[in-house]
Amino acid sequence: MSELTSLTLKGALDGLKAKSFSAVELTTAHVAAVEAARALNAFVLETPEKALEMAARSDARIASGEAGPLEGAPLGIKDLFCTEGVRATACSKILGDFKPPYESTVTANLFGDGAVMLGKLNMDEFAMGSSNETSAFGPVVNPWKVAGGNQSLTPGGSSGGSAAAVAADLCLGATATDTGGSIRQPAAFTGTVGIKPTYGRCSRWGVVAFASSLDQAGPIAKTVEDAAILLTSMAGHDPKDSTSLPVDTPDFASFVGKSVKGLRVGVPKEYRVDGMPAEIEKLWEDGVAWLREAGCEIVEVSLPHTKYALPAYYIVAPAEASSNLARYDGMRYGFRAEGNNLTEIYENTRAQGFGAEVKRRILIGTYVLSAGYYDAYYLKALKVRRRIAEDFDRAWEQCDVLLTPTAPSAAFALGERNADPIAMYLNDVFTVTTNLAGLPSISVPAGVDAQGLPLGLQLIGRALDEGTVFSVAGAIEKAAGFKARAERWW
Amino acid sequence: MSTNANVIKGRTGDWEIVMGLEIHAQVASNSKLFSGAAVGFGAGPNEQVSLVDAAFPGMLPVLNRYCVEQAVRTGLGLKAQINLKSRFDRKNYFYPDLPQGYQISQFEFPIVGEGEVLVERDDGSSFTVGIERLHLEQDAGKSIHDLDPDATYVDLNRSGTALMEIVSRPHIRTAAEAAAYVKKVRAILVTLGTCDGDMEKGNLRADVNVSVCRVGGYDKFRESGDFSHLGTRCEIKNVNSYRFIQQAIEHEARRQIEILEDGGKIDQETRLFDPVKVETRSMRSKEEAMDYRYFPDPDLLPLVIDAAWVKEIEASLPELPDAKKARLQSQYGLSAYDAGVLTGDAALAAFFETAAVGRNAKLVANWTNNELSAQLALAGLSFDASPIPPKDIAELVELIEKETISSKIAKQVFEHMWAGEGSPAAIVETRGLVQVTDTGAIEAVVDRLIEANPGQAAAVKDKPQAIGWFVGQVMKEMAGKANPAAVNAILKAKLGI
Amino acid sequence: MAVDAATVRKVARLARIAVPQEALEPLAREIDGIMQWIEQLAEVDTDGVEPMTSAVAAVLPLRDDVVTDGAMVDKVVLNAPKSISGFFVVPKVVE
Numbered sequence A: 001m002s003e004l005t006s007l008t009l010k011g012a013l014d015g016l017k018a019k020s021f022s023a024v025e026l027t028t029a030h031v032a033a034v035e036a037a038r039a040l041n042a043f044v045l046e047t048p049e050k051a052l053e054m055a056a057r058s059d060a061r062i063a064s065g066e067a068g069p070l071e072g073a074p075l076g077i078k079d080l081f082c083t084e085g086v087r088a089t090a091c092s093k094i095l096g097d098f099k100p101p102y103e104s105t106v107t108a109n110l111f112g113d114g115a116v117m118l119g120k121l122n123m124d125e126f127a128m129g130s131s132n133e134t135s136a137f138g139p140v141v142n143p144w145k146v147a148g149g150n151q152s153l154t155p156g157g158s159s160g161g162s163a164a165a166v167a168a169d170l171c172l173g174a175t176a177t178d179t180g181g182s183i184r185q186p187a188a189f190t191g192t193v194g195i196k197p198t199y200g201r202c203s204r205w206g207v208v209a210f211a212s213s214l215d216q217a218g219p220i221a222k223t224v225e226d227a228a229i230l231l232t233s234m235a236g237h238d239p240k241d242s243t244s245l246p247v248d249t250p251d252f253a254s255f256v257g258k259s260v261k262g263l264r265v266g267v268p269k270e271y272r273v274d275g276m277p278a279e280i281e282k283l284w285e286d287g288v289a290w291l292r293e294a295g296c297e298i299v300e301v302s303l304p305h306t307k308y309a310l311p312a313y314y315i316v317a318p319a320e321a322s323s324n325l326a327r328y329d330g331m332r333y334g335f336r337a338e339g340n341n342l343t344e345i346y347e348n349t350r351a352q353g354f355g356a357e358v359k360r361r362i363l364i365g366t367y368v369l370s371a372g373y374y375d376a377y378y379l380k381a382l383k384v385r386r387r388i389a390e391d392f393d394r395a396w397e398q399c400d401v402l403l404t405p406t407a408p409s410a411a412f413a414l415g416e417r418n419a420d421p422i423a424m425y426l427n428d429v430f431t432v433t434t435n436l437a438g439l440p441s442i443s444v445p446a447g448v449d450a451q452g453l454p455l456g457l458q459l460i461g462r463a464l465d466e467g468t469v470f471s472v473a474g475a476i477e478k479a480a481g482f483k484a485r486a487e488r489w490w
Numbered sequence B: 001m002s003t004n005a006n007v008i009k010g011r012t013g014d015w016e017i018v019m020g021l022e023i024h025a026q027v028a029s030n031s032k033l034f035s036g037a038a039v040g041f042g043a044g045p046n047e048q049v050s051l052v053d054a055a056f057p058g059m060l061p062v063l064n065r066y067c068v069e070q071a072v073r074t075g076l077g078l079k080a081q082i083n084l085k086s087r088f089d090r091k092n093y094f095y096p097d098l099p100q101g102y103q104i105s106q107f108e109f110p111i112v113g114e115g116e117v118l119v120e121r122d123d124g125s126s127f128t129v130g131i132e133r134l135h136l137e138q139d140a141g142k143s144i145h146d147l148d149p150d151a152t153y154v155d156l157n158r159s160g161t162a163l164m165e166i167v168s169r170p171h172i173r174t175a176a177e178a179a180a181y182v183k184k185v186r187a188i189l190v191t192l193g194t195c196d197g198d199m200e201k202g203n204l205r206a207d208v209n210v211s212v213c214r215v216g217g218y219d220k221f222r223e224s225g226d227f228s229h230l231g232t233r234c235e236i237k238n239v240n241s242y243r244f245i246q247q248a249i250e251h252e253a254r255r256q257i258e259i260l261e262d263g264g265k266i267d268q269e270t271r272l273f274d275p276v277k278v279e280t281r282s283m284r285s286k287e288e289a290m291d292y293r294y295f296p297d298p299d300l301l302p303l304v305i306d307a308a309w310v311k312e313i314e315a316s317l318p319e320l321p322d323a324k325k326a327r328l329q330s331q332y333g334l335s336a337y338d339a340g341v342l343t344g345d346a347a348l349a350a351f352f353e354t355a356a357v358g359r360n361a362k363l364v365a366n367w368t369n370n371e372l373s374a375q376l377a378l379a380g381l382s383f384d385a386s387p388i389p390p391k392d393i394a395e396l397v398e399l400i401e402k403e404t405i406s407s408k409i410a411k412q413v414f415e416h417m418w419a420g421e422g423s424p425a426a427i428v429e430t431r432g433l434v435q436v437t438d439t440g441a442i443e444a445v446v447d448r449l450i451e452a453n454p455g456q457a458a459a460v461k462d463k464p465q466a467i468g469w470f471v472g473q474v475m476k477e478m479a480g481k482a483n484p485a486a487v488n489a490i491l492k493a494k495l496g497i
Numbered sequence C: 001m002a003v004d005a006a007t008v009r010k011v012a013r014l015a016r017i018a019v020p021q022e023a024l025e026p027l028a029r030e031i032d033g034i035m036q037w038i039e040q041l042a043e044v045d046t047d048g049v050e051p052m053t054s055a056v057a058a059v060l061p062l063r064d065d066v067v068t069d070g071a072m073v074d075k076v077v078l079n080a081p082k083s084i085s086g087f088f089v090v091p092k093v094v095e
């Protein structure tokens, strides 16, 4: 669209600092891009007045020399984040027109640093999905299409709106959340960068909960450096979240571009799964070669419980969700259905307010926690979770970072995998392990497949070692020289 | 073990009741267990509610240190095991006054484990009740059903307030024992300052688990630990006074016996006590059996407390009722009864101990526990607010000790004290109530009486008890101020007996 | 542990989600399929393994007992489907 929307976050921040353009100009360009891109269905709520108001205040602060680190940068906010006075729905009908009287810690951090909000981004309902098709607002369409084709593809999920908006240059970066791969898989499907930090880095306060022990916020951005800049702002200890880590946030951007010489990169053999496209296998090998060239030592490692991560996840996440979503009962906020008595009103409210995938997961979660099944399912899953975390602990004796593909396929067509929930769940086979173990992991675009669709590589680090993850991601980004862009059709 | 068991006669034989209690005690804290909203009584609807208490999306719990400390304190007061590592779990169920759709409680790993409470019966005998556990949990809000015929109003002010749930073993055998147990636990909590014990406001509530079995079943249970010797229990929820506890238990036991004697079977269920109809009724149908799906709360991490902190709390504990009773008995030579009365009321005990310094403690206890206690009760005052200060009671006792006044005159003096006429010494002075010990004055009266009543004087020689008539006459003439011992001695000498 | 229509009905009741009679059977089949796939966890030897309830190797932080929140009844009932003078108004609860 305009020159301004094709800037990276870093480029835009430099331009603002150099007064090459104003925050209002930058925001106006993005507001126009958002309006012009409604065919993508990336935004569920556009807030142009608010955006321009915030941008004007940014200009004033830039003029008075009080600019924050993200001053004037227009961002998209996933609808899972509560935003004060601005509708937040988690893309579920059950929240109705809920307007939170509070701002989530993560968005408050971003806005406190000067960022501008363009609006709320589409996502899978309550972040449950891998294709953005469970949203009450309809699916997001991936800006990318198969070379020469016209079929609508999924941008992945659950942060599909975030990934699509960044890929289509509608915003300079976006907030996202990741419970089983919801930042990284959409990033891989859209040629963007997405990082899920260490569990506890970003406060969960004010983020609609899906599965509390797995949920982590993170950014989706155009470059590794942009992702690092955003995460530096989003992260930080929050006494309002008991699981927030009481640690300082380093300047993550300072790790990008650092030499990776001498780092040991582990390649887990169990991630070579049946039926993985040859192009992904090839890309993985490319990644290994690039890092070897950059001076890394490559070691094969074993994460023997990898294949049990998804089934364990599909007990732990639904169990927590079944309880976290009990508060949506139509009594204090959100949608309330009719009924002849209290129980009926509860049951109708929740039957009509939740979509099919959310209901399916609530039922599974309720089932695995119910009397007689707790030990066999829930407790077993928690023990398997420990086994998975221990696999990583052992791997860290041999290596400093792990390299894997992000997803087992490129973006697929909307509607293609709706019929089979397990086929859909398998999208997260490479990402879900780090949610269970709480480790930082990033997806970096590294190439395209034969159809011209982007593919991502994933780097996994030790807990709280996002620095190394960013350094290695920067090396991959540089070596891959990924320049492909979605051709504009919207 | 069966001593004092309450045997209930049935049509088909004798039965006994077995009970375990769950006491919910609100922690006397400023703010809620997991939020910074105020705890209190009497605020307007939803005024003491944070968005955490109302379970808004994305709101998270943060644990109140003071509430943890009070749970530990209470655990120590119950002579219980303190668990340095515990955990919060979610108890899931739907109810309009339960905003989260779950209660945060401690299911698998409570902060306090096994302990025991020594409970006194009215007859002075005592029994021990085992404590199974104490855990921290959130209270629910309040549903108000009578403001609108077609709707329920929900006030969440109480939602999220910290409760300590104290679970007893089934070691309680009669309705009176149940009330005595609650009374004793309440005294411990109030002494510790961990709960204000106000039952009228619902700050202390009891759930009673009642079962009945054939006589002997309880003993078998105690010997083996095997619950199958006991009957199926029903839980009666939220009984909020000693009287209701007793009524609810008596009704429930009779109900269960009737069912069993008719060949029926008891359903394990939750029942509600209706204090108007004086009966219990089922709260939930069996079909709706609850399945709470407890699991560790993923918003919270394991609660780990420091052994040194527990030691610190232990060192700061006040004297607990049992220790206090023993000390009052040994230090002041009081009867078990008087020491028990004093232990039951901290303000009374403090009053007593202030007044008893350097005085005859038994006499002081008589005055505090009887006359003063009665007057204060009539006036609706506590010992903290007594218009008669401890030093005046001490002075009154001192006047008796020094034989300045007799016990009988002391009662008059006390009435004047209560009427606000000043210190006992001043009252005795201005009203001329000083006891006459001057033998000359007494002798004069005695001589006069013997002279005027020769017949009576002669009769006393054969029937010494008749001396009482002379004593009465002397006292009457001397307006009660004569020293009774001196009067007796002089009469005996003069009458030659 | 096959999931049948009766199980789904029971679980849906616990979760307070109305499921029409005709949907019970298909839903049961679907959930049963997922549970069959999950059953592979049984292969993992978890003897003596401590269940992992959190990815954070820390203990619970505690806050001071001070009043820092509340007194915002307008915000509390702002989004309520129905409220009267500060109360949430909900369907009649019959006890």
Ligand SMILES: [Mg+2]
Pocket (backbone or CB within 6 Å): B022, B165, B207
């Ligand atoms: Mg209970």
Ligand SMILES: [Zn+2]
Pocket (backbone or CB within 6 Å): B024, B137, B165
């Ligand atoms: Zn309880």
